[in-house]
Amino acid sequence: QVQLVESGGGLVQPGGSLRLSCAASGSIISINSMGWYRQAPGKERELVAVIIAGGSTGFGDSVKGRFTISRDNAKNMVLLQMNSLKPEDTAVYYCNADVLARYGGRDSYWGQGTQVTVSS
Secondary structure, three states: OEEEEEEOOEEEOOOOOEEEEEEEEEOEEEEEEEEEEEEOOOOOOEEEEEEEOOOOEEEOHHHOOOEEEEEEHHHOEEEEEEOOOOHHHOEEEEEEEEEEEOOOEEEEEEOOOEEEEEOO
C-alpha cells in the first residue's frame, strides 16, 4: 500500500558529495517522520538523519556537520545531502517513513536501499 523508492546512490571519492532522494507513494493519509538509516557490512543499522513534518531534524553523531536532510511535504519526498564523504560512510542507505496509510494503518515503511560507496 505504501512504497518508498530511493535514488542517488553510487560511487564517490573521499571528500566528495552525493545526494540521496526518497519518494513515498501509495494510499497515504499522512507522514509524520521521514529519514535515512544505513548499514555497513558487519555493523548494525544506524540512524543517519530524520526529519519530522514540523521541520525538526536529528542526526547520527557520525554525520553531524556533514550531512543535511530536507523534506518536501507536498511531494512526500525526503532528501539527504551528504558532503565531505568518508570511506566509513560506505553502506547501504535505507529510506524510512512513519506513515498513516488509508488501509494499512500506521506503520514504519522502508525502501529497498541504495548503495553508497566512498572510495578512491
